[in-house]
Amino acid sequence: MHAPPAFAPADRLAAVVQQVGSVILGKERAIRLALTCLLARGHLLIEDLPGLGKTTLAHALGRTLGLEVRRIQFTSDLLPADILGAAVYDREQAAFVFHPGPVFAQLVLADEINRASPKTQSALLEAMEEGQVTSDGHSRPLPVPFFVIATQNPMTQLGTFPLPESQLDRFLMRLTLGYPDARAERALLAGEDRRRLLERLSPLLGPGELTALQARCEQVHLAPPLLDYAQALLAQSRFDPAFETGLSPRAGQALLRAARAWALLEGRDHALPEDVQAVLPALAGHRLRPASAQVGARPEELVRRLLSAVPVPV
Amino acid sequence: MAERAVPAAQVYGLVGALAFAAAAHGAVLPPWLLAGVVAAFAWRLAVAGGHLRLPGRLVLGALTLAFGIAIALVYGTLLGRDAGVALLAGMSALKLLEWRTRRDALVLVFLGYLLVMARLLYDQGPLTALWLLLACVLLLAAHLACAFETASPPPRVLLGRAVRLLVRGVPLALLLFLLFPRIQGPLWGFQDESRARTGLSDEMTPGSIAELARSGEVAFRVRFDGAPPPPAARYWRGPVLDGYDGRSWRTVGWAEGLRRDAVLGEAPVRYVVTLEPHGRRWLFALDLPAAAPADATLGSRFVLSRRIAVNEVLRYEQQSWLAYRTAAPEAGMLRLQRQLPPGGNPRARALAAEWRALPDPAARVRAALQLFAGEPFRYTLSPPPLTGEPVDAFLFDTRAGFCEHYAGAFVYLMRAADVPARVVTGYLGGEAAPGGEYFIVRQSDAHAWAEVWLPERGWTRVDPTAAIAPERVENGAYGALDEPGELPLLARRDGGWVRATLLELDALANAWNDWVLAYGPERQRELLARLGWPDIDWRGLMLLLVALGGGGAAAAATWAAWRGWRRRDPRVALWNAACARLAEVGLRRGAQEGPLAFAARVAGARPELADEFSAIARLYAALRYGAGADAAALAELRRRTRAFHPRRTP
Structure with missing residues (x-):
């Protein structure tokens, strides 16, 4: 039988998904999306109630990929310097020496980002955008790869500063984990403590391999009909009055990056409309806002509306 | 019942298109109706904007009933063109107020097309056609927008599609235009009674032609085969008036066309006239028409006339003799053309009695012309009123008048001197259009002159106006009048760039007349004869139309399918x-x-x-x-x- 040439990276990535899935039970799709986000050099926002495994997912990913993980717990009194680091006077050298903050890590877990003040939030988001930290007039590059997983509690909770739309756009994807299904929850309750499981995880990839995979993503082929499809989706989001604002060109680029990473994960060297459909909910959910007439429409519904309006090219 | 609101963009598009189509009728709709239509449009827009609600069925029913009664009261009927158009405009506006579903939207679009068609019952000029074409583009774009469930593409995209669709329809439209069986008369068979047409009438009283000369409207346009005749020969013959009742001249009933006077002439001038509708039966031709065009007859007074009034743009080929000699008419006609009402105008009669002593009628004519040339007569658009005996008052007291005064007085003198004479009305001169391809004859060129019967020459044209104001013949009324400022801008020579621009635009109107409006049964026959179907009747035409239209559509479909097959992946x-x-x-x-x-x-x-x-x-x-x-x-x-x-x- 004729089949597309097998892609070695797919097997490695499948193993990663499987290992993370052994800790986060019944959430394979969310794990794949998180990995896709990482491969597409994007940052991830996980929005959910406490206790649904946000932090565990970040740790499991970090360990499996062999990345150095730092966790920053955001609180209302957290200051930008607590994240980025600060210059401290060193008596022996008789000079100010920069002490890097926790953001200088390959995988930063920004827990409950919406508890911090907007000033602190934007310090992190600027570092994400620039890939470097500027302090005392010196720019210090962040490590490569650099990946932020931020978690956020739903806005209805007290004492939070919800991220404004312009900041939401910095995250390639937004995921919700949701409650596990009955079987996964039973396995979770009956099984070992997650923290001990995490310690036993062995790295399957290293930072170098991850960078190579990211480069590989960019070679995934985008055929003209696929670009047609992506463009049709963007256009529909712009002139459908159900949406307050359409998807920006930057969102379009992000969509294609994510579709490529998803295709790589699926073991293909070309992206299909299915890949675009798979990543679109996570990608567009936080970028589309309903027009006033439809206040309350849930993000998933908006994305479904968008997908149902645009036919797949034949 | 859960109802989905019509998307606001569709409402704006369709209301805009309907307003554009209805605006074409703005001039003929009564103000109260216009105000109502605008209010309904505003209401619908406010509903789309979320400020108001659509009226309920009861309110709408009451509005409709009241509107129908109002139309019946104002027009006295619900039928006919004017009442029908008013009804159509009002009902379209009311329909907007019950637009809830896509079906309603389609009804509205077709009402819009009906409004467009109804405008053609009034006017078919090039600017109207352009306006209506734009209305069709807007309606089609609105129609396309209504095909989308929720969101429709932006207006620019829709308009582009509408234009492309219309362009694709052009071949079929051309085919229908060329081959659909034509009937004599205006496009829809309506007589235009609502608007008084300007033009010559079959009655002439002092001041009637001067009144006409204040209009700059085009009477007709002429294209000559070869060199145009000089201005002094461009007398365009219209109605001949031979009865006088002491005040006005009019055509006396005479068995027109029973016996045509023999005419001797040579080297006829050939030309094509495109006549604007004037609501009368006669056609105009250079003095003296040699033969009648199809569907018209040449009467015994050398007047061309048609069986039905000219209410459409009429194009006809014509030949005239500039040098001619007519044979003797019937004795009865000559007797008629010597008659004057008994009594009145004693001074004029006394003068004519002196001329009777001259043996040669031509000498009497010369004597009369010398009178006009010798005395201080003035050529003016607004002469003082004539009191008492009009001919005497004009000849001996006021001595100021426009061409009808001179022609009338001259014919009166001639008849009193026992020379058969009659008044001829028509146009004199005409202006060459920019580029010189054709001549424009306007109402301001209206003129009246005289014809006398001389035994050795037959009917002879005599223009007494030329004796007073020779410039009138050469240069039109502008140079000859005391008060040229009273002439319409287009008849003046000092109009500047405005006039020049209007003349350039006239070329457009002329081309439109030539190519579109004047395409009647005659030209259709010519075209078909040239294509090889000389004697095709309307049944044959319909068959031809179906064959060509169906064949063309099949060919286009085949080609599209073949192209799709070639291009398929x-x-x-x-x-x-x-x-x-x-x-x-x-x-x-x-x-x-x-x-x-x-x-x-x-x-x-x-x-x-x-x-x-x-x-x-x-x-x-x-x-x-x-x-x-x-x-x-x-x-x-x-x-x-x-x-x-x-x-x-x-």
């Missing part, structure tokens, strides 16, 4: 074929389903097809979305697709 064709076979067994690919997603669904529904179809789907996906063309994979896809024949039941 073999990968896509094979995939479509495989999907079609699955559709036959009840597995239809969703429009939003990619190849692999569909294959997964098929595998779930019909596991025994999973292997075959998944392979096809993967091959197709790789070929269509992968990099580079792979001939081997394409052959594989072709082979597998041909072998793929799912059965209805496992």
Whole structure:
């Protein structure tokens, strides 16, 4: 039988998904999306109630990929310097020496980002955008790869500063984990403590391999009909009055990056409309806002509306 | 009942298009109706903006009833053109207020097209046509917008599509225009009674032609074959007036066309006249028409006339003799043309009695002309009123008048001197259009002159106005009048750039007349004869139309299909074929389903097809979305697709 040439990276990535899935039970799709986000050099926002495994997912990913993980717990009194680091006077050298903050890590877990003040939030988001930290007039590059997983509690909770739309756009994807299904929850309750499981995880990839995979993503082929499809989706989001604002060109680029990473994960060297459909909910959910007439429409519904309006090219 | 609001963009588009179409009727609709229509438009827009609600059925019913009664009261009827158009405009506006579904939107679009068509009952000029064409584009764009469930593309896109659709309709429209059986008369068979046409009448009183000369409207346009005749020969003959009742001259009933006076002439001038509608039966021709065009007759007074009034743009080819000699008319006619009402105008009669002593009638004519040239007569648009005996008052007291005064007084003197004479009305001169391709004759060129019967020469044209104001003949009224400022701008020579621009625009109107409006039964026959169907009747035409239209449509469809087949992508064709076979067994690919997603669904529904179809789907996906063309994979896809024949039941 004729089949597309097998892609070695797919097997490695499948193993990663499987290992993370052994800790986060019944959430394979969310794990794949998180990995896709990482491969597409994007940052991830996980929005959910406490206790649904946000932090565990970040740790499991970090360990499996062999990345150095730092966790920053955001609180209302957290200051930008607590994240980025600060210059401290060193008596022996008789000079100010920069002490890097926790953001200088390959995988930063920004827990409950919406508890911090907007000033602190934007310090992190600027570092994400620039890939470097500027302090005392010196720019210090962040490590490569650099990946932020931020978690956020739903806005209805007290004492939070919800991220404004312009900041939401910095995250390639937004995921919700949701409650596990009955079987996964039973396995979770009956099984070992997650923290001990995490310690036993062995790295399957290293930072170098991850960078190579990211480069590989960019070679995934985008055929003209696929670009047609992506463009049709963007256009529909712009002139459908159900949406307050359409998807920006930057969102379009992000969509294609994510579709490529998803295709790589699926073991293909070309992206299909299915890949675009798979990543679109996570990608567009936080970028589309309903027009006033439809206040309350849930993000998933908006994305479904968008997908149902645009036919797949034949 | 849960009702989905009509998207605001569709409302704005359709209301705009309807307003544009209705605006074409703005001039003929009564103000109260215009105000009501505008209010309904505003209401609908406010509903779309969320500020108001649509009226309920009861309110709408009451409004409709009241509107119908108002129309019946104002117009006295619900039928006929004016009442019909008013009804159409008002009902369209009311229909807007019950627009809730797509069906209503379609009804509104077609009401808009009806409004467009109704405008043609009034006016078919080039600017109107342009306006209506734009209205059609807007309506079509609004129509397209209504085809979308929720969101429609932006207006620019819709307008572009509408224009493209209309352009595609052009060949069919041309075919219908050229071949649809033409009937004599205006396009819709309506008589235009509502608007008084300007033009000559069959009655002339002092001041009537001066009144006409204040209008700059075009009477007709002329294109000469070869060199145009000099201005002094451009007398355009219209109605001949031979009865006088002491005040006005009019045409006396005479058996027109029973016996045509023999005419001797040579080297006729040939030309084509495009006559604007003037609501009367006669046509104009250079003095003296040699023959009548089709559908018209040449009467015994050398006046061309038609059976029905000219209410449409009429184009006819004509020949005239500039040098001519007419044979003797019937004795009865000559007797008629010596008659004057008994009594009155003693001074004029006394003068004419002196001339009777001259043996030669031509000498009497010369004497009369000398009178006009010798005394201080003035050529003016607004002469002082004539009191008492009008001819005496004019000849001996006021001595100021326009051409009808001179022609009338001259004919009176001639008859009193026992010379058969009559008044001829028509136009004199005309202006060459920029470029000189054709001449424009305006109402301001209206003129009246005289004809006398001289035994040795027959009917002879005498223009007494020329004796007073010779410039009138050479240069038109502008140079000859005391008060040229009273002439319309287009008849003046000092109009500047405004006049020059208007003249340039006239070329457009002329071309439109020539090519569109004047295409009547005659020209259709000519065209068909040239195409090889000289004697085709309307049944034949309809058959021809159906054959050509149907044949053309079939050819266009074949061509489109062939082009699609040529351009088709073999990968896509094979995939479509495989999907079609699955559709036959009840597995239809969703429009939003990619190849692999569909294959997964098929595998779930019909596991025994999973292997075959998944392979096809993967091959197709790789070929269509992968990099580079792979001939081997394409052959594989072709082979597998041909072998793929799912059965209805496992």
